[in-house]
Amino acid sequence: MKLFDVYPINPIHIARAQGSYVWDNHGQQYLDMYGGHAVISIGHTHPHWTQSITEQLNQIAFYSNSVQIPLQQQLADKLGQVSGKTDYQLFLCNSGAEANENALKLASFHTNRKKIVAFSKAFHGRTSLAVSATDNKQYIAPVNETDNVIFLPFNDEAELKALFEFEGEQIAAVIIEGIQGVGGINIATPSFLQLIRSLCDQYGSVYIADSVQCGYGRSGKFFSHDHAGVDADIYTMAKGMGNGFPVAGIIIAPHIAPKYFMLGTTFGGNHLACAAALAVLDVIDQEQLIDNARETGEYLMNALRQIAPLQHVRGHGLMIGFDVPESIASLKKHLLEQYHIFTGEAKPNVIRLLPSLALNRAEADAFLTAIQQAIKDLQPS
Numbered sequence: 001m002k003l004f005d006v007y008p009i010n011p012i013h014i015a016r017a018q019g020s021y022v023w024d025n026h027g028q029q030y031l032d033m034y035g036g037h038a039v040i041s042i043g044h045t046h047p048h049w050t051q052s053i054t055e056q057l058n059q060i061a062f063y064s065n066s067v068q069i070p071l072q073q074q075l076a077d078k079l080g081q082v083s084g085k086t087d088y089q090l091f092l093c094n095s096g097a098e099a100n101e102n103a104l105k106l107a108s109f110h111t112n113r114k115k116i117v118a119f120s121k122a123f124h125g126r127t128s129l130a131v132s133a134t135d136n137k138q139y140i141a142p143v144n145e146t147d148n149v150i151f152l153p154f155n156d157e158a159e160l161k162a163l164f165e166f167e168g169e170q171i172a173a174v175i176i177e178g179i180q181g182v183g184g185i186n187i188a189t190p191s192f193l194q195l196i197r198s199l200c201d202q203y204g205s206v207y208i209a210d211s212v213q214c215g216y217g218r219s220g221k222f223f224s225h226d227h228a229g230v231d232a233d234i235y236t237m238a239k240g241m242g243n244g245f246p247v248a249g250i251i252i253a254p255h256i257a258p259k260y261f262m263l264g265t266t267f268g269g270n271h272l273a274c275a276a277a278l279a280v281l282d283v284i285d286q287e288q289l290i291d292n293a294r295e296t297g298e299y300l301m302n303a304l305r306q307i308a309p310l311q312h313v314r315g316h317g318l319m320i321g322f323d324v325p326e327s328i329a330s331l332k333k334h335l336l337e338q339y340h341i342f343t344g345e346a347k348p349n350v351i352r353l354l355p356s357l358a359l360n361r362a363e364a365d366a367f368l369t370a371i372q373q374a375i376k377d378l379q380p381s
């Protein structure tokens with residue numbers, strides 16, 4: 001049987017990983033500034049995480065949501081403590097798209113409305129409503145085409161106000177990434193997020209903070225929306241939540257009431273996933289990784305701003321992007337092939353850095369030295 005060929009992949013077989021490093025099957029070490037697409041939050045194979053999962057595996061891996069799973073409440077308590085959203089309600093699922101799908105569906109149930117507002121360059125996942133709210137025609141199958149999603153320009157306050165004045169009473173939800181990831185590290189302005197909050201309050205719509213990539217401490221605060229001092233009605237989470245173990249969830253403000261069967265899942269909230277997610281929060285808390293993300297991120301961004309050909313260095317914490325000029329367009333490939341450093345990208349010319357939140361100064365320095373040398377190789381003066 002062949003694999004269904006949907007990913008353009010690097011010809012590298014990663015066999016082992018630890019902290020901010022991975023090794024291929026020939027023993028070559030790579031610095032992981034990509035975090036396996038923003039997934040690695042506490043560092044690869046963190047000993048507390050592997051131990052928690054292993055111990056859980058030896059007890060019970062899975063039982064369905066038809067019985068009590070006390071680990072779910074433990075996870076909710078810890079998540080409330082670390083995120084500060086103690087009065088929210090947790091629903092667990094398995095992936096970022098599924099988290100957004102559930103959030104959008106819940107908003108529609110809650111408001112009894114159909115219209116969703118999303119923004120240019122948004123990415124919310126591949127499932128039906130999540131992909132309809134994603135601004136990329138390549139991902140949208142004919143069956144996902146809908147008039148229920150309205151796209152507006154990102155950070156355009158006038159357009160948002162005008163839309164709400166025109167049809168605010170039809171709008172179930174506004175969904176927005178606090179920092180767009182796939183779209184190229186575009187930061188929502190605090191005033192834009194505050195406007196979304198006030199319009200959602202005024203018109204009874206639901207503010208959904210897609211925090212799948214920019215959440216879980218990556219931005220130097222638990223949720224990137226916290227930088228704007230606003231509380232969303234629903235936060236969606238995945239990637240960093242399990243440090244590579246598939247687990248996702250949404251947290252829901254207290255005024256949105258649950259009803260039996262409105263949401264559901266077979267695998268969501270299983271014992272193993274909860275053990276992995278709890279271990280991640282323990283480590284984020286104990287090792288103060290949110291502070292580390294903020295400090296190391298600022299250090300990296302300040303240094304990157306001194307590297308002349310790189311343009312528009314931007315981000316928060318360890319979610320960083322910069323534009324690469326055409327003359328050194330192969331920088332990402334060169335970093336991987338010659339310097340054994342994984343980075344992320346956003347088309348057409350953005351390099352994205354999404355390393356583990358435990359990235360230390362020495363690793364940041366190793367990256368900075370390598371990128372300067374790589375630029376010199378490509379642009380000899």
Ligand SMILES: Cc1ncc(COP(=O)(O)O)c(C=O)c1O
Binds near residue numbers: 125126214239
């Ligand atoms: C902001 C955002 N939302 C949703 C998703 C979808 O997550 P998943 O691939 O786990 O379904 C992604 C994935 O990259 C994302 O970056």
